[in-house]
Amino acid sequence: MLGDLADVYRDAVTSTHRENATRHRATALVSARPVPAAVAMTRALDVFGAPDAEVAVRVPVSLHTPGAAAQGLVAGFYSRRATPITSTLERVLSQARRELFPRLLPSQAPTARPFTPDGARRDLLGAEQTRPRHDRGAAIPTVFWPWWTLCVATHWCRHRLTRTAFACLTPASGTALSIPRALDRLQPEASCGHVSWVLRHLLEEPAWNGLCTALTRLAAHLDEHGSPIDYDRRRALDYTGLLHEQRWSLLLDRTELRHTPALLRVVRGVLFETLSGQPASHAPAHFAPATTEQRDAISDFPAVLTTRLTGELRAVAAEFLAAQGIDEPVTWQPPTELADGLDLPGPSPDALAAGPLHELLAARLPLQRAATHAGLPLDAARFLLAHQPPEITGGPHPEPDLAAQLPAELLRDLYVHRGLSISELAARYQVNRRRIRTLAAELNVQSVTILRWCPKYDLPVRAVGGNGHRSALYDTNQAPPGLRPR
Secondary structure, three states: HHHHHHEEEHHHHHHHHOOOHOHHHHHHHHOOOHHHHHHHHHHHHHHHHOOOHHHHHHHHOOOOOOOHHHHHOOOOOOOOOOOOOHHHHHHHHHHEEEEEEHOOOOOHHHOOEOOOOOOOOOOEEEEEEEOOOOOOHHOOOOOOHHHHHHHHHOOOOOOOHHHHHHHHHHOOOOOOOHHHHHHHHHHHOOOHHHHHHHHHHHHHHOOHHHHHHHHHHHHHHHHOOHHHHHOOHHHHHOOOOOOOOHHHHHHHHHHHOOOHHHHHHHHHHHHHHHHOOOOHOOOOOOOOOOHHHHHHHHHHHHOOOOOHHHHHHHHHHHHHHHOOOOOOOOOOOOOOHHHOOOOOOOOHHHHOOOHHHHHHHHHOOOOOHHHHOOOOOOHHHHHHHOOOOOOOOOOOHHHHHHHHHOHHHHHHHHHHOOOOOOOHHHHHHHOOHHHHHHHHHHHOOOOHHHHHHHHHOOEEEEOOOHHHHHHHHHOOOOHHHHOOOO
16 A cells, blocks of 8 residues: 555656746645645654664655655754754664765766866866966956847846856856856856856756857857957946036936936946946945845836937947047947857847837836737846837937037027027027037036136126026116116
């Protein structure tokens, strides 16, 4: 009878294991089935009634079942409310665990690097170490290139931290670089344990050969052609003054954004990741994300991007690099042709269309819901919006158009001699008041400085305040004769 019950038990646990393959281990273990409960009680009595430890060990070993269920059979824990298990029972369970789940030798561990048949050492990806001391750290950003991340990331990956894992594995290709040394080299936010966990799970992926080939090709391309960006230098820059207030005001004037302190922090974080190749958590303290909401706001920022805003942000980034004396492109990534012919787990970014996503966002759907309705993973939606932002035809005109319509001489005549206010000028040219003020802001000086220079160069200055506007005055002939001189 016990033999038949054991067979039924194995069938029941196997089916439960399949049903819960995608659920948490603890959830999979809790299975309110009568057969497993009956077998557990029966076998527990068999263990306690065994004549010696060797016989007791054979009882749980004989019920070898897949995955977490087998581990639960011989788990070495007990309820703190009950009497602790005896040392004898603890030795029985320990021996059963060793027989059911023997430990791999160091050379057999998934992340270990055994020797090849020729006696050469292997790298983290399992290939032969051809350039043990080679360093590619300066050519690789700490957060992996977005296009490549989308291709190589699997469905179980946490996108933000997985970018760091792939960034650590690429410089290790063909080298003796270990995970801890790679982390020290790139200074990511992921831990050594997380990168090891990602690597172990990638080794179990059906697409592992394609993933390994992709990372190897990337490393070989960097060895042969290098990178136009020196990320060591980018990581060492001082980003404290990134996007100062005056430049932020100019950016607001030229785009559809509305100023909020939270938005300024997010934009600075986005620019920091773009320029430094590091996660925003490494940014200066006054705009580094300190909460989950702030990190999510940076990740979801592509939802508010437009072609005009994208161009303005690239201009800000280029200005920052120029001010640091750096002649490099703002961003760069290895050629996407390196992924041709590979079976990769992620979607092909070039095959995704952003049109439906733009329509859903235009209907005021949150990004997560818009991605779901468009049939896209959230990370794929973020990538599409960052690289294919919608074209906004309405809104304020670009700054060069306004400067052409309102040259300096005409502005002086309208504002100084004819007495038109900023509001009247804005209404005439169908722009907001800030756009008119921006024409002087490009001088990179404060308005008080301009007012101080005007008397020096005999430039006329209208009186400050509303009383200086011609619209606030009236014909003096209508005043009583005694007040006209006043």
